[in-house]
Amino acid sequence: MSDTILSVRDLTKKFGAFTAVDRISFDVARGEIFGFLGANGAGKTTAMRMLCGLSYPTSGSGTVAGFDIMRQGERIKRHIGYMSQRFSLYDDLTVRENIRLYGGIYGLTRREIARRTVELLDRLDFRSEIDTLVGSLPLGWKQKLAFLVATLHRPEIVFLDEPTGGVDPLTRRQFWELIYESAAGGTTVFVTTHYMDEAEYCSRVSIMVDGRIRALGAPADLKKEFAAASMDEVFRLLAREAKRTE
Amino acid sequence: MGEFLSFVRKETLHILRDSRTMLVVLLAPVIQLLLFGFAISTEVNNVRVAVVAPHRSESVRQAVERVAANPYFTFEGYISQQEIDRTLRAGRADAVAVFAADFDRKVDALSRGESSEAILQLIFDASNTTLATAGSTYLQSIILGDLQGSMPMPDTRLLYNPQMKSAYNFVPGIMGLIFILICAMMTSVSIVREKETGTMEVLLVSPVRPIRIIFAKMVPYFTLSCLNLLTILLLARYVLDVPLAGNVVALVALSLLYLILSLALGLFFSTITNKQSTALLISAMLLMMPVIMFSGMIFPIENLPVVLRAISCVVPTRWYIEAVRKLMIEGLPFVSVIRETAILAAMTVALIGVALRKFNDKLE
Structure with a gap:
């Protein structure tokens, strides 16, 4: 087992004449919480889609969980978890049914699903809601549930695309506690976010501007490098350079 | 197989939970059949x-x-x-x-x-x-x-439908309309809904093959349509007194083929749009009008101008209705609808081919 879970070199995605992602290269270490930042339209969602096998790179190379992103997309899918920016559970199914569905998708046995369901709900202190329709849960609860469902099959790395959009600071805080717990358990977390306070929680962050990675490092190092008091300031310094508008 | 069944269960739950839609789907054929059979009739009574x-x-x-x-x-x-x-x-x-x-x-x-x-x-x-x-x-x-x-005057006899009952004419038409509407609309909307809510993306990141997601979606709608087929045939036979003159097995087989075709059509629609409302509009407008106008359901195809008659050839319902009339009303054997069956089968294969291709392209 190598210490690098994800590694890309010169990864590029073009849509016609438009280069959405322009030769990005970086590594993510196992167990890291890697923040993938960038303004809207900077290309972070496109980059993330390539890493998850949802989109095919135009050029470049890379591996995720030890598999080649150009050739072994299907293998990669077994080893990653994904939580989209938009809500990823089914509102008209109950908590239990949602968990069972995702467990089934990843080939877990019935017994395993039942065991992990209890475990998961205990972790959220949620057991009483097992037969509640997901649609009737508050947004913050749904997001926490979605995160744990995305990691139900114990992926080596989980991709979170703006997981905390639209919830209050307290719930975001609780959500990050879950992320920390997972990372402590050995799951690598790859997260995109708009909130710069969240960037501070990451082990390392990269900041994309106009399809390229402009800064990469631990939040403390970046702040030193750009002589800024906060990540927010670093981000704003870099975002000012952007020529692209959404 | 396990993952496939998880999906079928999920789709079934979606349908069962949405009881209002299910009610509409199950009752629509009954209401239409009774309306056309009794209320709106071109036959002569009293x-x-x-x-x-x-x-x-x-x-x-x-x-x-x-x-x-x-x-x-x-x-x-x-x-x-x-x-x-x-x-x-x-x-x-x-x-x-x-x-x-x-x-x-x-x-x-x-x-x-x-x-x-x-x-x-x-x-x-x-x-x-x-x-x-x-x-x-x-x-x-x-x-x-x-x-x-x-007497030295023409001896006119109206075969198959001597009382000119309009139900004889409408039942095959309604079957053609209902199946294509329900199957195509329901599948396209349910696929597009997942695109809209973002769950489709999560499914695509999972190791499940897209084709399985799609087929799992079709299973419950197919079952539902089979239920509709049964209701329609029973109503037609016992309430509207339409004879099931011919080979019932052939009629059912032909209808199942038509159901699959309609599902493939729904899949195709879902690949050309990302919005539920568009999917609904496409299936309602793009299907309803041509199906009603060009299928021979209301206006005899022979009466259409040449151009429209040519258009009617690509409307699958036209062939289905023609075949159902032969099998159901005229009581002809299956051999007589081989041409219609072949055309429908070819259309089904072509549609599934194009739809799957487009669906896979979308993933890029």
């Missing part, structure tokens, strides 16, 4: 007939008896020659049958070929054209009865 008969001979009375006994006509009594106009104007009768003064003698002369004088005059209130055209033919055949055969 035609009120008054009779003018200067000599009420035995054969005249027998003819009138036959009219009175017929469920489609009501005998309104004898009137005089002078009352005809008044009776029709006042709306006391829809038709007047005028027997010749010496009916019996003239019939004799006719049958011996010695004369060609008219023996019967039918006067209809043609403000209702359907009633007048359909009713006059039928009334004539009833009054003349056996005489018709021995």
Whole structure:
């Protein structure tokens, strides 16, 4: 087992004449919480889609969980978890049914699903809601549930695309506690976010501007490098350079 | 297989949870069938007939008896020659049958070929054209009865649907319309809904093959449509008295093929749009109109202008309805619908091919 879970070199995605992602290269270490930042339209969602096998790179190379992103997309899918920016559970199914569905998708046995369901709900202190329709849960609860469902099959790395959009600071805080717990358990977390306070929680962050990675490092190092008091300031310094508008 | 079943269960739950939609899907065919079968009908019912008969001979009375006994006509009594106009104007009768003064003698002369004088005059209130055209033919055949055969006039017989019941015409049409609407609309909307809510993305990141996601979606809708097929056939047979004259197995097999075709059509629609509302519009507008206009459901295809007739060839419903009419109403064997079946099968294969290709392209 190598210490690098994800590694890309010169990864590029073009849509016609438009280069959405322009030769990005970086590594993510196992167990890291890697923040993938960038303004809207900077290309972070496109980059993330390539890493998850949802989109095919135009050029470049890379591996995720030890598999080649150009050739072994299907293998990669077994080893990653994904939580989209938009809500990823089914509102008209109950908590239990949602968990069972995702467990089934990843080939877990019935017994395993039942065991992990209890475990998961205990972790959220949620057991009483097992037969509640997901649609009737508050947004913050749904997001926490979605995160744990995305990691139900114990992926080596989980991709979170703006997981905390639209919830209050307290719930975001609780959500990050879950992320920390997972990372402590050995799951690598790859997260995109708009909130710069969240960037501070990451082990390392990269900041994309106009399809390229402009800064990469631990939040403390970046702040030193750009002589800024906060990540927010670093981000704003870099975002000012952007020529692209959404 | 396990993952496939998890998906089928999920799709089934989606449908069961949405009880209102399910109710609509299950009741729509019943309501349409009953509406078209009973309320909106082009057949002739309760035609009120008054009779003018200067000599009420035995054969005249027998003819009138036959009219009175017929469920489609009501005998309104004898009137005089002078009352005809008044009776029709006042709306006391829809038709007047005028027997010749010496009916019996003239019939004799006719049958011996010695004369060609008219023996019967039918006067209809043609403000209702359907009633007048359909009713006059039928009334004539009833009054003349056996005489018709021995006379030098065309002996018209309406095969398969002697009473011109409109249900015979509408039931195959409704089957064609309902299946394509439900299957295509429901599948396209349910696939597009997942795109819209973002769950499709999560599924695509998972190791499940997209084709399985799609097939798992089709299974419950297919089941639901089979249920509809059963309801329609039972209603048609036992409530609307439409004969299931031909090979029922062939009819069901053909319908299943048509269901698969409709599902493939829904899949195809889902690949060309990302919005539920668009999917709904496409399937409702793009399907409803051509299906109603060009399938022969309402307007006979033979009456269409050449260009429209050509268009009708690509409307799958046209072929389905034609085949169902042959199998159900005319009672022809399966061999007679081989052409229609082949066309539908080819369309199904082509649609599935194109839809899957487009669906896979989308992932890039």
